[in-house]
Amino acid sequence: MESFIIGIAGGTGSGKTTLTKRLKERFGDDVSVISHDNYYKRHDELPYEERCRLNYDHPDAFDTDLMVEQVQALRRGETIACPVYDFTVHNRSEDTLLIAPTSVIILEGILIFADSKLRDLMDVKIFVDTDADVRILRRVVRDVKKRGRTLESVVQQYLTTVKPMHEQFVEPSKRCADIIVPEGGKNLVALDMIIQRVEHHIRGQQEP
Template identity: 75%
Template structure:
């Protein structure tokens, strides 16, 4: 397997990480694989739905990051992995898995992917998407109400009780680990072009050799 480039895309909730990730994926298609940290939320079958609703999903301990690290290492070695699939409507892992195959470029996306040093050290490029807090909460409300079946009250409560304090404690400080800070995520055409050029050079380097 040719050398694989691993790019981490981090940032707060609603910052535009997914938009940036999608733009890159659209541009390079089969040459890029995306691994979402969200799919590695821990399974909690022992809890009721109501109990799971009360968990803090914005703390590093909410994730099975060790499993993600194991999977990224396997992908880098050219192995295929079975990635868990998380169901946000029930706050738990589903019984489904997604097969992820190694490609020339692997994007890792998540709010807390720079918080863990072992995971961070696997990345060749670390991108932090930095967006105003007011914009992020509005995007979060729209997404969670429309796509995840949440009530407005529950989204606002979760934001104030866990999302905002965890962002300030863990996400914002992790920005210091970034190689590139992108303002406004996928809307930042200049930053997107720079990333695309770097990825293009990696994907096509054998042609120039």
């Protein structure tokens, strides 16, 4: 089986996850999803207060080399033990997520186009492009409701690291995209085109 690897990048709150969920819902077990967020580096050596102050929007925050190794393993037909990140404590958990090779593998994250080794593994690179005001509002709602953050901490993090790192690394990576999708999973025209491309690959894998 030859896996078809799709990269879905874009700024925080852009709609990457929504687009990924739409594809997963459509193709079910034929699709595996790997989030770059799970490859945040472990920082057991730092207390919680210091982990809170780290810059999580810089490429160096991720163990991207491990992600590259594991995607390559999936391509070879091997099952991987993907790390799991706990956003409530700003550190990796002790859990891992077993991911088996599938016909389609989606790689999702804000900075997956910033590393050429990871980028070169992708068959299609999609950048989800959404207005900055919409993205920050989505991030506030997500981090306060789902990650236990205070409004003040979300705003502070956005102004000190998220926004400048977006401008330095995420936005320029848009040039690497094959497809730019405004509004992510809510863009039904783009979603339909991507679905057709994935269906074409899956049908090709099923033919003798």
